[in-house]
Amino acid sequence: MYCMGKLELVIESDNVSIYSPKFDGETQTEFEKFMSDNGSLPHPQLKKDFDAIIALIKKMVNDCGARENLFRLEGKNIKAIPLCIEQRRRRGVGTLRLYCIRISERILVIGNGGIKKVRKYEDDPVLLDIVDKLRSIEHQIYIETRRAHSDYEDYQKVKTIIETITI
Amino acid sequence: MKTNPLFDKCVANVAPEVMEEVSLNVDIANRIYDLLKKRKMTQREFAALMGKRESEISRWLTGSHGFTTTTLAKIAAVLGEPVVEVKKVPEVKYVFIPARGFMTPSESYDGAFNNQSRNYFSMTYLN
Numbered sequence: 247m248y249c250m251g252k253l254e255l256v257i258e259s260d261n262v263s264i265y266s267p268k269f270d271g272e273t274q275t276e277f278e279k280f281m282s283d284n285g286s287l288p289h290p291q292l293k294k295d296f297d298a299i300i301a302l303i304k305k306m307v308n309d310c311g312a313r314e315n316l317f318r319l320e321g322k323n324i325k326a327i328p329l330c331i332e333q334r335r336r337r338g339v340g341t342l343r344l345y346c347i348r349i350s351e352r353i354l355v356i357g358n359g360g361i362k363k364v365r366k367y368e369d370d371p372v373l374l375d376i377v378d379k380l381r382s383i384e385h386q387i388y389i390e391t392r393r394a395h396s397d398y399e400d401y402q403k404v405k406t407i408i409e410t411i412t413i
Numbered sequence: 414m415k416t417n418p419l420f421d422k423c424v425a426n427v428a429p430e431v432m433e434e435v436s437l438n439v440d441i442a443n444r445i446y447d448l449l450k451k452r453k454m455t456q457r458e459f460a461a462l463m464g465k466r467e468s469e470i471s472r473w474l475t476g477s478h479g480f481t482t483t484t485l486a487k488i489a490a491v492l493g494e495p496v497v498e499v500k501k502v503p504e505v506k507y508v509f510i511p512a513r514g515f516m517t518p519s520e521s522y523d524g525a526f527n528n529q530s531r532n533y534f535s536m537t538y539l540n
Contacts, residue, residue: 255415297427305435315443328472
């Protein structure tokens with residue numbers, strides 16, 4: 247259904263290991279594509295959204311890990327990184343979203359994201375495709391974890407699974 | 414440890430005040446979440462005590478809400494513990510010693526800092 251690829255370790259600290267899908271033939275991971283595509287958005291509100299997402303990931307890396315409460319559930323284990331800054335939003339601008347799979351406090355898989363202008367991501371084909379890809383990856387990780395008679399809290403086992411599976 | 418050059422570049426472009434705001438919002442959200450767990454209180458129960466909708470509490474806990482001091486005080490009252498604390502630094506008083514002509518912390522001066530010394534200090538500088 248989708249291109250083949252691997253989950254690549256992009257950032258690691260004592261608090262969290264962050265992986266991102268890298269599909270065959272691509273030069274960047276999905277998270278790197280998100281940063282490249284949205285790092286210089288012209289609208290100030292969207293620029294602020296981007297900065298808030300980056301600041302939150304930095305906070306997780308340096309300080310608190312991928313704590314459960316910091317994510318917005320988007321259905322079936324797929325989470326969105328929320329915007330940690332409240333601001334008045336002009337109609338039609340949309341909000342920047344970054345989708346991910348939170349495995350545990352110490353393991354996070356970050357996918358791609360984009361500007362959400364519709365009420366539900368399902369109404370945007372680009373965002374829906376991003377979420378569907380992540381959903382498929384999460385299902386594979388779950389199956390492999392079950393097969394290894396383990397669970398998501400077993401950091402070393404899940405880390406090994408994530409680093410070896412083909413997505 | 415592994416870093417990512419593109420991520421580091423993005424971090425470098427974030428204004429320091431945005432980094433601070435996000436960090437503070439996340440710290441407060443985590444603190445409330447931990448207090449709820451400690452009290453074995455559900456988000457629904459907490460919402461009822463706060464007079465808020467459960468969805469609003471859920472948003473608070475993601476760190477995407479800027480709290481007013483009024484709300485923080487109410488949360489502290491409901492949960493029985495402070496959510497944020499302001500660091501209190503002991504006040505350091507300075508006195509003017511005419512003979513030497515420099516300021517020194519009051520701890521090293523056995524006299525009280527009074528109006529007389531303050532006046533003398535002003536006069537010395539004015540003249």
